[in-house]
Amino acid sequence: MLNEIKKDAQNRMAKSVEAFRHDLTKVRTGRASAALVDHLKVNYHGSEMPLNQVASVAVSDARTLTISPWEKQLVGAVEKAILASDLGLTPNTAGTVIRINLPALTEERRKELTKVVHSESENAKVAIRNIRRDANTQAKELLKDKKITEDELRRYEDDIQKVTDSAIKDVDGVVKAKEQELMAV
Structure with missing residues (x-):
């Protein structure tokens, strides 16, 4: 027993x-990591979905994350989720690709x-x-x-x-x- x-x-x-x-x-270090945005929820047709289920997240270099939503209409929702998060990051959108530049700590x-x-x-x-x-x-x-x-x-x-x-x-x-x-x- x-x-x-x-x-x-x-x-x-x-x-x-x-x-x-x-x-x-989730605690950010000096380099970019896809885990940094994994916990974000995106409004997808009225329901909250994890970011990694509606978009692909990639690390393009040491300080840049690239997010590619799978549907074009999701770009705005993903941007809103990033801005509303407690990460303090600003997304840059170019067409259907969202880039997040991480400032130096x-x-x-x-x-x-x-x-x-x-x-x-x-x-x-x-x-x-x-x-x-x-x-x-x-x-x-x-x-x-x-x-x-x-x-x-x-x-x-x-x-x-x-x-x-x-x-x-x-x-x-x-x-x-x-x-x-x-x-x-």
């Missing part, structure tokens, strides 16, 4: 770390983005700690139902703490890598 709870907690913690990694793709902006990364990492750590709490609660229920002993519970809680520490260490490693990426000029 305890091993199943521990495996479930490990899997959930690993998913939290992966979700954190994925969230950091200033030192001040890099520091702001580092703060955003740290804030996101705290959210990931809180999620991991919540998973630990849930797992410990499940184990205490087993003790209450007299399915395990107190010694087994203590050993299990130590194991879960080690798993939690490992997951938090992974999050810190991701933060450190992203910081280096942000501060590289």
Whole structure:
């Protein structure tokens, strides 16, 4: 029973770390990335569709994204989605192709983005700690139902703490890598 709870907690913690990694793709570094606009929603015939389902996004050079909507009438909707986003980018349209030029990051902006990364990492750590709490609660229920002993519970809680520490260490490693990426000029 305890091993199943521990495996479930490990899997959930690993998913939290992966979700954190994925969230950091939205934080812009010095170079263009298609992941920067993946989360944008475009109004397509009255419904909100992800940008990558209505257009192809390509990186044409280190500082330029090229977006080609699959239907000509979508150009305006894609432009609106980019302007309405929190990215602070301005699209340039030439026919049916939209280009986004990413400005160079200033030192001040890099520091702001580092703060955003740290804030996101705290959210990931809180999620991991919540998973630990849930797992410990499940184990205490087993003790209450007299399915395990107190010694087994203590050993299990130590194991879960080690798993939690490992997951938090992974999050810190991701933060450190992203910081280096942000501060590289």
